[in-house]
Structures are given as structure tokens and as C-alpha cells.
Amino acid sequence: MKALSSKAESGLLKLSSEAYPQSTKLEHRSTSDSGPLGADVHSSDEDSAPGLDDFSTLSPYERKRLKNIRENANFFASLQLSESAARLRGMIKKRQPPESKRKRPKKKESEIGCRRSMRLLKVEPLGISSPSAEPALEEEGIPLLPPGPLEMIPENQDDSSELLKASLKTWAEMSRMSNEKTKKGLSSVKSYKAYLSGMVVSEATVRKVTKGAISSVAIHPSEVRTLVAAGAKSGQIGLWDLSQQGEDEDGVYAFCPHSQPVSCLYFSPSNPAHLLSLSYDGTLRCGDFSSAVFEEVYRNETNSLSSFDFLADDASTLLVGHWDGHLSLVDRRTPGTSYEQFFNSSLGKIRTVHVHPVSRQYFITAGLRDIHIYDVRCLNSRRSQPLLSPTGHSKSIASAYFSPVTGNRVVTTCADCKLRVFDSSSISSQIPLLTTIRHNTITGRWLTRFQAVWDPKQEDCFIVGSMAHPRRVEVFHETGETVYSLLGECLVSVCSLSAMHPTRYILAGGNSSGRVHVFMHQESL
Incomplete structure (x- = not known):
């Protein structure tokens, strides 16, 4: 009888650990400390469960807590979360197609990192001639007049x-x-x-x-x-x-x-x-x-x-x-x-x-x-x-x-x-x-x-x-x-x-x- 209840308890703890890992660790620590307190959790059904006389020392709170653990474990087992997680892991491991890498244009050496005032740099704007600036002899589109009178x-x-x-x-x-x-x-x-x-x-x-x-x-x-x-x-x-x-x-x-x-x-x-x-x-x-x-x-x-x-x-x-x-x-x-x-x-x-x-x-x-x-x-x-x-x-x-x-x-x-x-x-x-x-x-x-x-x-x-x-x-x-x-x-x-x-x-x-x-x-x- 003790061997069967130990086996049932291990199965129940395994299911509950998959559902609530943190709480399972706490409960496992609690049951290990109390010895045979949780041995017949799987086979007991509150007060009417057979063999309850062996757990007469449990308080009502402890019995209710063990019942909630069992019900939660059964519920999560019905959801088949472990199988779904295994399928997702398999999908992730599949090889994905390589991304097409775009070639970045090379940065020009003459490119200036930040904008600066051309007036402060004392540089004439490219392609823009100031009316007061010194002239070119023959500007584009302005031909010289013919020599002579x-x-x-x-x-x-x-x-x-x-x-x-x-x-x-x-x-x-x-x-x-x-x-x-x-x-x-x-x-x-x-x-x-x-x-x-x-x-x-x-x-x-x-x-x-x-x-x-x-x-x-x-x-x-x-x-x-x-x-x-x-x-x-x-x-x-x-x-x-x-x-x-x-x-x-x-x-x-x-x-x-x-x-x-x-x-x-x-x-x-x-x-x-x-x-x-x-x-x-x-x-x-x-x-x-x-x-x-x-x-x-x-x-x-x-x-x-x-x-x-x-x-x-x-x-x-x-x-x-x-x-x-x-x-x-x-x-x-x-x-x-x-x-x-x-x-x-x-x-x-x-x-x-x-x-x-x-x-x-x-x-x-x-x-x-x-x-x-x-x-x-x-x-x-x-x-x-x-x-x-x-x-x-x-x-x-x-x-x-x-x-x-x-x-x-x-x-x-x-x-x-x-x-x-x-x-x-x-x-x-x-x-x-x-x-x-x-x-x-x-x-x-x-x-x-x-x-x-x-x-x-x-x-x-x-x-x-x-x-x-x-x-x-x-x-x-x-x-x-x-x-x-x-x-x-x-x-x-x-x-x-x-x-x-x-x-x-x-x-x-x-x-x-x-x-x-x-x-x-x-x-x-």
C-alpha cells in the first residue's frame, strides 16, 4: 500500500511540476518535510476517500490544498501543454531561409559629418555666385561681345x-x-x-x-x-x-x-x-x-x-x-x-x-x-x-x-x-x-x-x-x-x-x- 501511494505521489508531483514549477518546488519541500503526509493524495477524496484514517493528522487546510494541487494538475494535463511546447520547439528549430542582405552604399570620403556654415568657413557656395563676389571672365550662358566698335x-x-x-x-x-x-x-x-x-x-x-x-x-x-x-x-x-x-x-x-x-x-x-x-x-x-x-x-x-x-x-x-x-x-x-x-x-x-x-x-x-x-x-x-x-x-x-x-x-x-x-x-x-x-x-x-x-x-x-x-x-x-x-x-x-x-x-x-x-x-x- 505504501509503495503504490508513493508511486502515485511521484506521478502527481510530476504533473504539478509541469504546470506550476515554482509552487511544485515549494510543495515538494513541504511533503518531504512532513514524510507520509502526502502519500495517499492521489487515492484520497476528501473525507470519504479510503485510507483516510492514515492521514487523520492532516488539518482541513492541508487536505484542501492537496486537493487543489491534484485538480490543477489534471486540468493542465488535459490541455496537453507539454505536447504543444514540444511542437513549438520543433518549429523553431527548423532552418529558416537566409535573409537577403542589402549592400550599404560606401560613405564618400568627401562627405561632411555635420552641417556647418559656409559663411563661417569662408567658402563660396557651390554653383551660386554672389552679386558682390569677384566675377569670372566668361560665365556660362553669357558670351562675350565681338571685338571692335x-x-x-x-x-x-x-x-x-x-x-x-x-x-x-x-x-x-x-x-x-x-x-x-x-x-x-x-x-x-x-x-x-x-x-x-x-x-x-x-x-x-x-x-x-x-x-x-x-x-x-x-x-x-x-x-x-x-x-x-x-x-x-x-x-x-x-x-x-x-x-x-x-x-x-x-x-x-x-x-x-x-x-x-x-x-x-x-x-x-x-x-x-x-x-x-x-x-x-x-x-x-x-x-x-x-x-x-x-x-x-x-x-x-x-x-x-x-x-x-x-x-x-x-x-x-x-x-x-x-x-x-x-x-x-x-x-x-x-x-x-x-x-x-x-x-x-x-x-x-x-x-x-x-x-x-x-x-x-x-x-x-x-x-x-x-x-x-x-x-x-x-x-x-x-x-x-x-x-x-x-x-x-x-x-x-x-x-x-x-x-x-x-x-x-x-x-x-x-x-x-x-x-x-x-x-x-x-x-x-x-x-x-x-x-x-x-x-x-x-x-x-x-x-x-x-x-x-x-x-x-x-x-x-x-x-x-x-x-x-x-x-x-x-x-x-x-x-x-x-x-x-x-x-x-x-x-x-x-x-x-x-x-x-x-x-x-x-x-x-x-x-x-x-x-x-x-x-x-x-x-x-
Whole structure:
């Protein structure tokens, strides 16, 4: 009897261990401690089970607990969990098909791990050219114009041959500028300010002259008529005769002698009927009002041109600056193609070139962050050493110009929001810094950069555009004091570039939409 009950107990414990492993361990420990307490669990049925007298020592709780264990074991045995678990284990052990591994693309060596500001890295964006950045000689889709003279044919006039001929004849017969009036004594700042206060801008003195942004401005030195020339970034040159009043298009002629921005524009000092223009496309042309032709003065198909100035008073020789730092001395007196001498400066780039008004053997250049003064007699084809190299500019320089009468001052425009005035009265030694003027020169990407220029009539005052509201053109004294601010209701945009008439109180300012704003006395219209 004891052998049978031990066998039954082992079978019952085995079933219960499969169902409740943790509880089975506990129960097994309990039964082993109690000895024969659980021997007849399988054969007993509460009080009526046979052989119960042998377990009379069990409490009701123990008997009920053993009954629950037996019932649970029977229930889980009916579920056949062991067979289901065996089948699942067999399914898991079956070999699964290998996964198709995708080949990951190899990481490019030039790929940057994280995004970084190209502006802070001082790297130009790929495929995007900034309007203020240095140009390429021949951009994609902008072919160079053919060499040789180009006929003056306005793009904005259809049937204007007779009107254009009459205008060209009038411009050619304009009286030349009298240098005597300019060489007289300078006006006092008080009287100069009074003259400026009488200059106003009106709807009649605002006109769209070119298609694109204006990159250079010049005023004809005539005493009787007002003729303004504007060079555009599209390569256009617009001429506006304010003496022709009428419809909106009257008095405006737009020509296209260049294929890229016109960065420099001057009327010839010896013959104002000649308008000389320099462009990024590597050409320098002369618009002759008498022959109605844009003659080609100089051409360089390998280097892009940035600026030029007249080396001689009679405009027979020119000094041309290149974007890559080279210089060219062009002699217009040679028949046919102009004679050229090629020099290399000590600058990596040249933005502006300006010749001293008195000692014309000296000239000043504005580079990236330096201004250099050279002696033209000491230029070298390999590397020319400057006479002086004033320092102090922390960012790129937009321009550097001598004062117009004596050349004793130099004004520079820098991207560090400062205008600087230097003392250039003694070039042989040093040119010390006299004045530093805080002025916002951050025009952004789509506006032409400011260039502070001297008033040809006033040796000690210069003009510069402004970002202030309301929009204005500022006039500063060399000491840094603001002399006057030219503004008006019709001036609602930024005039980046300005030019002053050499003898009359007329100022022309150009903006980045091709409009010219002219400040003048009402009686001058």
C-alpha cells in the first residue's frame, strides 16, 4: 500500500511540476518535510476517500490544498501543454531561409559629418555666385561681345533714330567743364551746407534708367544741361538727359556695349563727349557722341577687369586694375590696338584704382583688406612693391580715393562698418589715420556695396549711401561730422552709389533696381 501511494505521489508531483514549477518546488519541500503526509493524495477524496484514517493528522487546510494541487494538475494535463511546447520547439528549430542582405552604399570620403556654415568657413557656395563676389571672365550662358566698335543703338527706343541723332549732337556740342571754378578757394562748411539744403528730389528727377542694379554712376560736366550716365550689372549703360521733359521714356536711352557688370564709368576730362566704361567682361570701351559708336579701347580675354583711372590729364593713358591683382598701362595714342604694359601688384585682388590728382605718378589701390600706394615709375612685371601700405582694416575694402583737388586726404570704405580718412599730404613717409567714422556698410547680398566718394567742389567733404530710415544720402566732413543728409519723400530705396557734379550742386544716386535719383535745385531743371 505504501509503495503504490508513493508511486502515485511521484506521478502527481510530476504533473504539478509541469504546470506550476515554482509552487511544485515549494510543495515538494513541504511533503518531504512532513514524510507520509502526502502519500495517499492521489487515492484520497476528501473525507470519504479510503485510507483516510492514515492521514487523520492532516488539518482541513492541508487536505484542501492537496486537493487543489491534484485538480490543477489534471486540468493542465488535459490541455496537453507539454505536447504543444514540444511542437513549438520543433518549429523553431527548423532552418529558416537566409535573409537577403542589402549592400550599404560606401560613405564618400568627401562627405561632411555635420552641417556647418559656409559663411563661417569662408567658402563660396557651390554653383551660386554672389552679386558682390569677384566675377569670372566668361560665365556660362553669357558670351562675350565681338571685338571692335559697336554702334550706338538704344534698346528701349524703337523709332528714335532722329531723336537719338539730335540728342547725340546736343551732347557732343556741350561746353567743356571749366577747371578754373573748381580750382578756386573752397567754400566754408557753413555756406556749403546752405547750398546742400537747397537740393531736393522730386518725381521729375527720379527715373528708371537701366534694367538691372546700378553698379556705376557718372555726371556730365556740362554747365547748361544735366546728363547722367549709369552702368548696370547687366552690362547696360543708361543715359538720362534731364533737360528733355515729356513722357516717362523721353530722355532715357539704354545701350548694351558690355555683357557683364559695368563697374567703372567716367566722362573724359579732356573731351566730355567721350564716355569711357569698364566691364567685368574684360573690355574697356569709349562711347563717342560725335560718331555714335562705342569704340573698343582695351580688351583682355584672360583676366577680368575691375577698375580704371586716367593716368594723364588729357586721358591719353589709362591705368587698369584686374580682379586677380594685375595692372595694365594702356596708351590710347598708338594707332589701331592700344599699347599695353602688364604689371603685377602686391595685392591678391584689386577692387578700385585711383590716380593722385596732382602728383599723377602716384596711385592708390584697394584690395581685400589692404590699401597700397604705388609709384607708376617703379612698377615691375613680376612683383611691384608699394611705397606705403596703411593698415587697420579688419574686413574687405570696397574703395579708396584721393581727395579731388590736392590729394592730401584718402577716404576708404570698409565692410567693418567704418569709414576712414587718412592724411596723404606726405606720401614719401607715412599716411596716418585721421578719422574713423562709424557707418553701416552692410548692404547685404542683393545691394551694390557702398563707396564713399569726394565732392569735386569741396576738398574736405565726401558722400556715401546710407541704410538708415528714412532713406538718405549722407555728406560727411573729413573730421567725421555729418554735414548734411539728403532725403525726401521720393527717395524710398537705398542709393548705394552716388556722383556729384564737378561745378554745380547736382547729385545723382543709383539703386539696385536701376533707378536714378537726382538731387538738385529747382531752378536747375
